[in-house]
Amino acid sequence: MKSTAVEPFVDLEWCCQNGHRVVLADVRWYLDGRSGREAYDGGHVPGAVFVDLDRWLSTEGSPSEGRNPLPTPGDFSLGMRELGISDDDIVVAYDDAGGVIAARLVWMLRATGHSSAILDGGLASYEGPLETEHPARPMGHFTAQPWPSHRLAEIHELSTETNLVVDARNRDRFEGRQDPIDPRPGHVPGARNVPCRENLAASGKLRSKAELLRSFAAAGITSAEKVISYCGSGVTACHNLLAMEYAGLGHGRLFTGGWSQYGHALELPVELGPA
Structure with a gap:
């Protein structure tokens, strides 16, 4: 397997320049129950395959x-093989939420040595006509790789005495003002709140590296070395990890269980209010 060094975020111009190796992946998915598949069927970037988060990610x-x-x-x-994705492909993933959902696929691929990036600006960055046809791709040759333990964290490691725990959820859920999804409101005691959607400018594109560095520094993050990133269920937390990598802070770890696991562990303490 050949892994090409690719930045975690690329634009359409980059995709066009590397088009012979790029596979576009539509990873739309909605927490409110709307169907990402129906959104894809209604119109997607030409040539893009649909990656079902619930089925394959x-x-x-x-x-x-x-x-x-x-x-x-x-x-x-x-799943990757059935979608026609092979080891030597560069997967560029997008959604309609600035990449905070597509980040899950990109993190999974990069963590296992496969080349992948988020399409900066997502679906809105493509100005041409969308298509409804499903691309016919031959079965891919994709090698299974174990999930790297050094890129993952377990619930017992969410101690802010030894790690810098970062919550990617919106501020209202972090502070416990409302949580319509999980059993308890609040956050891991001592966690910092860096809402992943604040990594994006008003245009929906990623903020500059300098802006990202200032944002992370404001949360006490000057290196990702001891960072554990979590969200509700290990999806949008990947966006913070990729943004840190893009800004040059290195690799943090993902707590996949997120608040949907921690909140059910009733023996563990919960903190309310701002960080």
């Missing part, structure tokens, strides 16, 4: 593991 959730645990490496590789 997670497995069945539970209170003890959270809503979106990682799938087995074998299931993930099967």
Whole structure:
């Protein structure tokens, strides 16, 4: 398997320049229950394949593991092969939310040595006519790789005495002002709040590296070395990790279970209010 060094975020011009190796992946998915597949069928960037987050990027959730645990490496590789993705392809993923959903696929690919990036600006960055046809791609040759333990964190490691725990959820959920999804409001005691959607400018594109560095520094993050990133269920937390990498801060770790796992662990403490 050849892994090409690719920045975590690229634009359409970059895709055009590397088009012979790029596979576009539509990863639209909605927490409110809307169908990402229906959105894709209604119109997507020409040539893009649809990656079903529930089917290929997670497995069945539970209170003890959270809503979106990682799938087995074998299931993930099967999904990529069925979509016509091979080891030597560069997967550029997009959604209609600035990449905060597509980040899950990109993180999974990059963490296992496959070349991948988020399309900066997402679906809105493509100004041409959308298509409704499904591209016919031959079966891919995609090698299953184990999830790297050094890029993942477990619930017992969410101690802010030894790690810098970063919550990617919106501020209202972090502060416990409302949480319509999980059993308890609030956040991991001592966690910092860096809402992943604040990584984006008003245009929907990623902020500059200098702006990202200032934002992370304001939360006490000057290196990702001891960072553990979480959100509700290990999806949007990936956007913070990729933004840190893009800004030159290195690699943090992902707590896949997120608040949907931690909130069910009633023996663990919860903190309310701002960080």
